[in-house]
Amino acid sequence: MDVRDAERRTDGLFDAGVSREPNFLERIIADDLSSGRVTKVITRFPPEPNGHLHIGHAKSICLNFGLAERFGGECNLRFDDTNPTKEETEYVEAIKRDVAWLGASWAKLTYASDYFARFYEWALELVRAGKAYVDFQTPEEIRKNRGTLTEPGTDSPDRNTSVEENLALFEKMRRGDFADGECVLRAKIDMAHPNLNMRDPVLYRILHVAHHRTGDDWCIYPMYDFAHGYEDAIEGVTHSICTLEFEDHRPLYDWLLDNVSVPSRPHQYEFARLNLTYTVMSKRHLLELVTTGLVRGWDDPRLPTISGLRRRGYTPSAIRRFCALVGVAKANSMVEAEYLESILRDELNATAQRVMVVLRPLKMVLTNYPEDQVEEFEAENNPEDPSAGRRTVPFCRELWIERDDFEEVPPKGFFRLSPGKEVRLKHAYLVTCRDVIKDAEGNVTELHCTYDPATRGGDAPDGRKVKGTLHWVSARHAVPLEVRLYDRLFTRKDMSNLEEGKSFRDYLNPDSLVVCRSFGEPLLKNADPEARFQFLRQGYFCVDPDSTPECPVFNRTVSLKDSWAKEVRKRS
Ligand code: ATP
Ligand code: MG
Numbered sequence: 001m002d003v004r005d006a007e008r009r010t011d012g013l014f015d016a017g018v019s020r021e022p023n024f025l026e027r028i029i030a031d032d033l034s035s036g037r038v039t040k041v042i043t044r045f046p047p048e049p050n051g052h053l054h055i056g057h058a059k060s061i062c063l064n065f066g067l068a069e070r071f072g073g074e075c076n077l078r079f080d081d082t083n084p085t086k087e088e089t090e091y092v093e094a095i096k097r098d099v100a101w102l103g104a105s106w107a108k109l110t111y112a113s114d115y116f117a118r119f120y121e122w123a124l125e126l127v128r129a130g131k132a133y134v135d136f137q138t139p140e141e142i143r144k145n146r147g148t149l150t151e152p153g154t155d156s157p158d159r160n161t162s163v164e165e166n167l168a169l170f171e172k173m174r175r176g177d178f179a180d181g182e183c184v185l186r187a188k189i190d191m192a193h194p195n196l197n198m199r200d201p202v203l204y205r206i207l208h209v210a211h212h213r214t215g216d217d218w219c220i221y222p223m224y225d226f227a228h229g230y231e232d233a234i235e236g237v238t239h240s241i242c243t244l245e246f247e248d249h250r251p252l253y254d255w256l257l258d259n260v261s262v263p264s265r266p267h268q269y270e271f272a273r274l275n276l277t278y279t280v281m282s283k284r285h286l287l288e289l290v291t292t293g294l295v296r297g298w299d300d301p302r303l304p305t306i307s308g309l310r311r312r313g314y315t316p317s318a319i320r321r322f323c324a325l326v327g328v329a330k331a332n333s334m335v336e337a338e339y340l341e342s343i344l345r346d347e348l349n350a351t352a353q354r355v356m357v358v359l360r361p362l363k364m365v366l367t368n369y370p371e372d373q374v375e376e377f378e379a380e381n382n383p384e385d386p387s388a389g390r391r392t393v394p395f396c397r398e399l400w401i402e403r404d405d406f407e408e409v410p411p412k413g414f415f416r417l418s419p420g421k422e423v424r425l426k427h428a429y430l431v432t433c434r435d436v437i438k439d440a441e442g443n444v445t446e447l448h449c450t451y452d453p454a455t456r457g458g459d460a461p462d463g464r465k466v467k468g469t470l471h472w473v474s475a476r477h478a479v480p481l482e483v484r485l486y487d488r489l490f491t492r493k494d495m496s497n498l499e500e501g502k503s504f505r506d507y508l509n510p511d512s513l514v515v516c517r518s519f520g521e522p523l524l525k526n527a528d529p530e531a532r533f534q535f536l537r538q539g540y541f542c543v544d545p546d547s548t549p550e551c552p553v554f555n556r557t558v559s560l561k562d563s564w565a566k567e568v569r570k571r572s
Contacts, residue, residue, distance in 0.1 A: 012069045013066075013103050014062050014066030014103075014320055015066070015070070016323075018321065018325055023327060025269060025271065026070065028239070028269065029067060029071055032239075038239075040238070041067060041071040041238055042074050042107075042235065042239075043068050043073065043074075043076075043240075044075060044076040044232065044240070045065065045076070045078070045099065046079075046112075047079065047080065048079070048081065048087065049087045049088065050087050050088075051091060051283035051286060051298075052091065052299075052305045052307055053305065053307075054303075055274065055306070055319070056273055056304075057098075059273075060243075061102055061104055062320055064241060065105075066324075067239065073238075076106055077095075077109050082112050082223070082224060082227050084207060084209045084211035085207065085209055088212055089213075094298070094307065097307075101306065101310060102306065102316050103317075110231075112231050115227075115231060116218055116222075118230070122260045122262075123170065123203060123222075125261070127163065127166045127170055127185075130188065131187060132170075133161050133185070133186055134166050134169035134173065135184055135185075135186045136157075137156050142202070149194075149196070152192035153191035153200070154191065156186070156200070159191075159200070173185065173206060173219075174218075174219070179206070181206065184203075184204060186201065186202050187255070188200060189201070197252050201223070201225060202223055203226040204222055205221060225249055225252050225253070225256070228240070229254075229257045230256070230262065233257060234262075237266045240253075240267065240269070241268075242270055242271075243271065243273040244270045246270055247270045249268075250270070253268045272329045272331055273332060274323075274326065275335065276335050276336075276337055277336050277337045277495075278337045281304055294505070294508065301313075301544075302486050302512050311555065312542070313344075313532060313541065314557065315344070318344040318347045322343045325339075325343065326339075341558045344557065345540065345558050345560075348558070349534070350384050350385065351385070352382065352532045353532070353533050354534050354536060355521050355523060355524060356393065356471040357473065357481065357520040357535040357536075357538065358400040358518060358520075359402060359485075359535075360404065361517075362406060362447065363398065363445065364398070364399045364401050364446070364447045365397065365399075365446060365448050366397050366449055373396065374394055374395065374396050376395070377457075378393075378427070382534075391523065394474045394477040394522065396475070398474075399472045399475055400473045400475055401447075405417055405468075406418065417468065417470065419433050419434075420432070421468075422464075422466050423467075423470055424466050424468065425458070425470055425472050426469050426536065427458065429452060429453070429456060430455040430460055431449040432450055433447055433449050434450055478519035479519065479520050480519060480551060481517075481524060481552050482515060482551055482554070483516040483541070483554045483555075483556065484516075484544065484554070486513055487511055487512050489509055490507045520535075525552065528543070529543045529545070531543060532557070538556075540558050540559075540560075541554040541555060542557050543555075
């Protein structure tokens, strides 16, 4: 394929319609293809199955699968399952589901654990070449003797054990003759190297722990740094892309590949990880939120996990577009949560079915409307998309309106309903508030209004001005709903940088979930689980899997406007 054509395209799934300059990785790949260093681009997305994926992983998925797509190559989904203590099959399945949901199709599905026997052979190769040794120092001694940035490390007493003895010891490690932590296999590189990662890094450790795929076959497990490059080499990965914190590990990646005979020679490149405001992304924090019940599970709609975003109502296309727009950089930065929301809002504005839902209902009775009469009003399904057609909305004498749309003593500038005021009921009539009914405690329980039959459709023939327009639901036809209003999980913008002595728990937003007993138009009774709605004047909503035929449940995906900026000012 012509590299320049590849650079220009915007029609790929992961281009998401975004036209932009090629990023630094695309330039590198284009050069590699035109110089012939590479004939086919192979990338990989290598999650460790120790939790669910989050929006940061989505960026890595879009990048790796996007590069393969753009340059006519392939991308593998590889489970980097080298640490049996934290990994589970349940996570493997969740990750596969999330990657597929984002639209990525992997060329191969692979597991690092499938390569354990080959890793072991390469470790032996290093031992035989005198480039690795078994070290019996304690983990503390190893750490202490590594030295510092200004001081060189100290050689282990085991550093000069003979090759024969190391081969025998490593074999004993593998056989299970030693306990966890009794010894490790280390590379023999340079204890005075300016890069601490090169001061005889640990390659293998002993863990008498069953692995979710290999069971008890192994009691020694390779370290990430040892395994990763070899995984890439086995799979013929040409461009191994990881996040910036691995930049200092690249010399080790190269050393390991250059000191054994590998079937291919991959190269590592680093890009900046995605950080988002008002949330946490480290798996440790996400796991804590889930296991302590601070959220309802990995797919809680307040989490930045892909399963949480899906349940919240995010679409794969909005996430791909977000990743394409954020782009790929060499410097870490923080992306505003509002940016992600605005991309979704734009998409849903163009596609979502409009419907009227009263979140916090207040009864309105039209005292001059005939008891048994029912009318049907026509409404557009989506004013942004005429092809979405129209629907009818039933209307009768008793209606539900939004409690917030009535004020007995209206503040200045309040254009909604108050005693004696006239407002428009969307698609229907102009109504005037005549009487306010209250219970013994003085709470407003009902409004008695009159409608003007001459205003059918919502306009007054005499041209009188009516500012407020309210949404409503016919009480006789209303479908009871549970509506879950989600907000940010945390109140702090930069959760990666907390105040002294504080934990992320100190910033939990107590109002991150508000549940409403609501009423909606009849069409919500049998909503498709995949459908997306705009509840008029409220925001975008989706069906939650907790829905039952008796009580459909909806999640607020995103509000209509960005109300948070104002909210922050109010709170501070
Ligand atoms: P944690 O450290 O929380 O366990 P991780 O980054 O180690 O997370 P992995 O499963 O190892 O999680 O990540 C798989 C891939 O996703 C890696 O290539 C990693 O670089 C990438 N990735 C993870 N988080 C982000 C992020 N925030 N932005 C971009 N890429 C990310
Ligand atoms: Mg990792």
